Amino acid sequence: MIQLDRAPRLVATDLDGTVVRSDETVSPRTMAALKRLAAAGVILVGATGRGPRLIDLCRNDIPSADFLVLGQGAFVYECRYDDTVVQLADRSVEGSVLLEALRLIEAEVGPVRALAEPADPARHITGDAMPDWPWTAVTLETAPREIAFTGPMVKGYFVSDEYTGPELLVAAKDVIDPSLVTVTESGVGMLEVCPVGVTKAAGIQVVLDKFGIDWSDVLVFGDATNDLSMMEAAGHSVAMPNGHPWVQAAATEIAPAGNNDDGVAQYIEALLELP
CATH class of the missing domain: 3.40.50.1000 (HAD superfamily/HAD-like)
Known part of the structure; x- marks a missing residue:
């Protein structure tokens, strides 16, 4: 009932x-x-x-x-x-803002793998190699971060080999000012870093x-x-x-x-x- x-x-x-x-x-x-x-x-x-x-x-x-x-x-x-x-x-967020969030998070938890999803759908989701990417239908492209995180972005994806998604979320909330970005996690082990609010x-x-x-x-x-x-x-x-x-x-x-x-x-x- x-x-x-x-x-x-x-x-x-x-x-x-x-x-x-x-x-x-x-x-x-x-x-x-x-x-x-x-x-x-x-x-x-x-x-x-x-x-x-x-x-x-x-x-x-x-x-x-x-x-x-x-x-x-x-x-x-x-x-x-x-x-x-x-x-x-x-709503989008500048790649440079995601890079700043990435810097703060890595200073807290150590190295993570990071991808940027451009607001322009003609650009692939780009960044570090992500061998365990869960969405096989989505094309990824490997590129240096200073290239990947350029321009308006839908969001960033950060993955740690040491922390689960929820653990990474808790750690990120400790060091990320919510006036910079909004952080969340969608159940597949990835921190998702989105525009403010x-x-x-x-x-x-x-x-x-x-x-x-x-x-x-x-x-x-x-x-x-x-x-x-x-x-x-x-x-x-x-x-x-x-x-x-x-x-x-x-x-x-x-x-x-x-x-x-x-x-x-x-x-x-x-x-x-x-x-």
């Missing part, structure tokens, strides 16, 4: 680890549940750390979404009108402002530490049982199953049965 007693006006869900399964697909059951939710008049938002260069993949994974919040909240797109996409927010909650706020919706009327689903901002802001939040302990602790309740077993779909199906 779900713990929600009324339908929300807006539902925001993370993608990877939440609705996307371990084999990088979304099940037909989850697709159908999200479609039914949107058809019921609930505004559906996909909120992900994926950058704007992966917008087509995001639309494929959650085609019923009215809006997409990408790049940890830096980019917001309205996509309710067939193939028409309208950009509502576009960029969070999933900030991206969703763009959509809320458009419709005059309060956070009390928002339901969110998430699994990783980069979901914490929206989990803590929403009136009702559901963590995946496969999610990080910090996320589970922040959530209102836990989904009935994990991402590989249609946990979000099961929850939404129960939600749609509410009177």
